Amino acid sequence: MKLIAAMSGGVDSAVAAARAVEAGHEVIGVHLALSSNPQKYRSGARGCCTIEDSHDARRAADVIGIPFYIWDMAEEFHEGVVENFLSEYSEGRTPNPCLRCNEKIKFAAVLDRAKGLGFDGVITGHYAQMHETEIGRMMYRAIDPTKDQSYVLAVLNTEQLAGAHFPLGDTVKDDVRIEAKRRGLYVANKPDSHDICFVPSGDNAGWLRDRLGSEVGSIVDEAGAKLGEHKGAYTYTIGQRRGLGITVPAAGGEPRYVLKIEPKTNTVVVGSHEALAVRKIVGDRPIWCGPEPVVNTEFRGFAQIRAHGSPLSCTYLQTGTEIKVELDEPLFGLAAGQGLVIYDGDRVVGSATVASTE
Amino acid sequence: MTIYLDHAATAPINEAAVDALNIQMRKLGNASSIHNPGRSVRKDVEDARHKLSELIGANPSEIIFTGSGTEANNLAIKGFFWQHPERNVIVTSAFEHHAILDPVEWLVEHEGAEQVLVPITKAGIIDLDFLAKVVAARGSEIAVISIMHSNNELGSIQPIAEIVKIAGSIPVHTDAVQSFGKVEFNFAALDVTAATISAHKIGGPLGVAALILKRGLDLTPVLHGGGQEREIRSGTLNAPSIVAFTAAAEYAIANMATNFEKIRALRDYFVAGVKQCVPDVSINSISDPALPGIVNATFPGTESDALLLLLDTEGVSASAGSACSAGVPRPSHVLVALGLSESDADASLRISIGTTNTKNEIDQVLAILPSVVERARNAFVVSELN
Numbered sequence: 001m002k003l004i005a006a007m008s009g010g011v012d013s014a015v016a017a018a019r020a021v022e023a024g025h026e027v028i029g030v031h032l033a034l035s036s037n038p039q040k041y042r043s044g045a046r047g048c049c050t051i052e053d054s055h056d057a058r059r060a061a062d063v064i065g066i067p068f069y070i071w072d073m074a075e076e077f078h079e080g081v082v083e084n085f086l087s088e089y090s091e092g093r094t095p096n097p098c099l100r101c102n103e104k105i106k107f108a109a110v111l112d113r114a115k116g117l118g119f120d121g122v123i124t125g126h127y128a129q130m131h132e133t134e135i136g137r138m139m140y141r142a143i144d145p146t147k148d149q150s151y152v153l154a155v156l157n158t159e160q161l162a163g164a165h166f167p168l169g170d171t172v173k174d175d176v177r178i179e180a181k182r183r184g185l186y187v188a189n190k191p192d193s194h195d196i197c198f199v200p201s202g203d204n205a206g207w208l209r210d211r212l213g214s215e216v217g218s219i220v221d222e223a224g225a226k227l228g229e230h231k232g233a234y235t236y237t238i239g240q241r242r243g244l245g246i247t248v249p250a251a252g253g254e255p256r257y258v259l260k261i262e263p264k265t266n267t268v269v270v271g272s273h274e275a276l277a278v279r280k281i282v283g284d285r286p287i288w289c290g291p292e293p294v295v296n297t298e299f300r301g302f303a304q305i306r307a308h309g310s311p312l313s314c315t316y317l318q319t320g321t322e323i324k325v326e327l328d329e330p331l332f333g334l335a336a337g338q339g340l341v342i343y344d345g346d347r348v349v350g351s352a353t354v355a356s357t358e
Numbered sequence: 359m360t361i362y363l364d365h366a367a368t369a370p371i372n373e374a375a376v377d378a379l380n381i382q383m384r385k386l387g388n389a390s391s392i393h394n395p396g397r398s399v400r401k402d403v404e405d406a407r408h409k410l411s412e413l414i415g416a417n418p419s420e421i422i423f424t425g426s427g428t429e430a431n432n433l434a435i436k437g438f439f440w441q442h443p444e445r446n447v448i449v450t451s452a453f454e455h456h457a458i459l460d461p462v463e464w465l466v467e468h469e470g471a472e473q474v475l476v477p478i479t480k481a482g483i484i485d486l487d488f489l490a491k492v493v494a495a496r497g498s499e500i501a502v503i504s505i506m507h508s509n510n511e512l513g514s515i516q517p518i519a520e521i522v523k524i525a526g527s528i529p530v531h532t533d534a535v536q537s538f539g540k541v542e543f544n545f546a547a548l549d550v551t552a553a554t555i556s557a558h559k560i561g562g563p564l565g566v567a568a569l570i571l572k573r574g575l576d577l578t579p580v581l582h583g584g585g586q587e588r589e590i591r592s593g594t595l596n597a598p599s600i601v602a603f604t605a606a607a608e609y610a611i612a613n614m615a616t617n618f619e620k621i622r623a624l625r626d627y628f629v630a631g632v633k634q635c636v637p638d639v640s641i642n643s644i645s646d647p648a649l650p651g652i653v654n655a656t657f658p659g660t661e662s663d664a665l666l667l668l669l670d671t672e673g674v675s676a677s678a679g680s681a682c683s684a685g686v687p688r689p690s691h692v693l694v695a696l697g698l699s700e701s702d703a704d705a706s707l708r709i710s711i712g713t714t715n716t717k718n719e720i721d722q723v724l725a726i727l728p729s730v731v732e733r734a735r736n737a738f739v740v741s742e743l744n
Contacts (some may be wrong), residue, residue: 028667028671031685051685054685058685062632069663069666070663070685070686071663072686112665112737116737117667117668117733117736118668118733118736256459
């Protein structure tokens with residue numbers, strides 16, 4: 001096959017590209033320039049897409065012996081990911097930009113361009129497995145549970161997954177680093193990247209405040225009594241306990257948690273831990289990573305609501321426009337906008353965006 | 359298969375230069391030392407300087423060897439600017455190489471310089487009337503006028519002799535790295551104050567170039583140290599590269615007329631072929647006189663980085679505008695200065711033909727070009743839809 005290897009400058013994508021070459025594919029390395037004003041150097045594990053990262057990616061491509069190009073996707077990334085991130089927060093939801101980037105950039109803009117140029121698909125260093133089964137090509141969790149990235153890939157539909165290749169899903173991270181060293185890829189010891197790549201400081205709240213303003217609003221209890229003030233409701237997360245800035249203590253002295261964020265009135269509602277409990281989740285914008293489950297039929301499975309969250313056993317059904325989940329055990333703290341991913345064992349069934357909970 | 363059509367970026371080294379380099383690299387001695395090995399190397403360097411000066415129409419003492427064309431251009435721009443503290447205006451053209459534009463911009467940002475950019479006509483030639491007006495209005499403020507001898511993306515040769523006349527007593531520098539060895543270039547006849555030439559564009563080694571500077575003139579140095587080159591440029595003389603530079607120049611100039619005709623014929627053949635196989639192409643390199651081997655063409659509805667990727671996978675090496683520090687392709691400032699829209703500039707390629715190319719190679723490129731353009735258009739339509 002003719003494949004485009006998306007190379008971030010990190011160890012995973014470098015090894016993924018090398019494996020694809022070894023498997024006999026015709027591979028071209030591409031680094032995505034996602035920022036129109038990139039930083040020169042990477043600071044620790046924060047951020048990506050610095051000039052240093054693009055040089056690391058180019059060096060890895062040279063060592064592997066494949067052509068290397070930089071594709072400017074800064075505009076697409078800004079419109080599709082950064083602006084969406086801001087608008088979601090300003091509407092009181094908690095988005096996951098990595099999901100959005102996979103859905104709109106890596107396996108959309110990049111995959112489409114690759115196909116237009118005559119390539120068959122895109123390889124990335126994500127940790128997930130694709131298996132051919134009797135009922136089609138399906139995505140499974142990676143064998144390394146600490147690195148499994150199937151959650152952030154569950155926004156890809158079957159057409160996108162048909163052009164997606166994840167050569168690292170069958171390997172644990174430590175072995176990938178060893179392999180990188182054996183292959184002479186000097187990124188072998190580069191730290192993993194965490195956090196949100198376009199917030200290099202890691203200060204998410206500060207970054208949001210700079211862009212959305214810091215209008216003072218009220219912190220209230222469930223009855224509506226004012227307990228304190230905040231500087232921007234969107235800097236709070238559902239379930240957050242620390243740093244609430246409440247001046248009136250609870251009657252019984254028990255801790256309070258963020259229950260709700262109301263962007264229209266710029267209000268943060270706090271309450272007891274029990275009030276955070278969620279048993280039912282409704283997600284909209286369903287995307288199926290394999291065969292679509294039969295409509296209005298209950299299935300047993302697992303729900304996951306964070307990239308590194310635990311799978312929660314549940315019963316789910318889909319209506320065509322929504323996925324409805326009923327958890328076996330309550331979950332504490334779930335915000336609208338988060339990604340809801342459904343698993344059948346280790347197989348990824350599909351995903352939706354959390355719309356409401358009860 | 360590799361078909362190299364990027365000779366304006368760098369040209370294949372010629373055998374005479376390789377031989378000279380090999381012999382000289384084995385010789386011990388620093389040309390500034392007074393002992394026997396030093397004297398021997400100095401003789402080689404000075405012989406090379408002497409020969410090169412004859413080839414370019416200059417005095418030997420007018421040649422200041424540098425480590426790159428960029429260094430020579432920096433030395434000219436900053437050197438003239440710093441030499442004349444009472445003059446703060448630097449006049450260049452809008453389509454100079456970044457090795458001219460960037461030092462000027464640096465002086466504007468850090469040293470209070472003022473940049474005046476002379477616009478480009480549709481034919482790819484600087485606007486002489488504009489220049490004449492600037493000189494008439496602000497002549498006493500101008501530290502240096504720097505206009506390239508030929509443009510690296512369009513090949514258009516600039517009317518340097520007329521620029522010198524307009525300039526009068528104002529120093530004129532010309533970046534001649536694309537011209538020297540390919541078209542007639544005589545320092546004394548042009549009567550410019552300074553000129554930049556570079557070895558690797560004409561089959562010499564990388565890492566050596568020269569600023570030709572009129573006798574008796576001083577420039578404020580950029581590099582300070584041993585003062586080896588007229589106290590204007592310091593650094594141990596790179597004897598092997600200097601000797602090889604001259605060998606390459608001798609070879610290039612001895613064969614210049616033959617090569618010019620051969621390369622120009624290939625270029626004309628290519629242009630006629632492109633017009634036939636991609637009918638909506640538009641050719642931007644249309645001026646005459648021009649360098650023989652440069653074709654600049656816009657393929658509407660494409661992006662140059664897609665064209666380059668696809669050509670590269672077919673074994674064809676070409677180029678487009680420059681990239682930013684992160685490697686992101688940017689529309690060529692040369693084509694924008696020529697009046698192209700950013701999207702047309704972004705859809706343009708430069709093909710630069712050299713002495714090693716053949717008609718058979720051009721035929722092979724023409725055979726794959728329609729499918730390359732078609733695939734680039736498919737990718738562009740797709741990305742526009744997103």
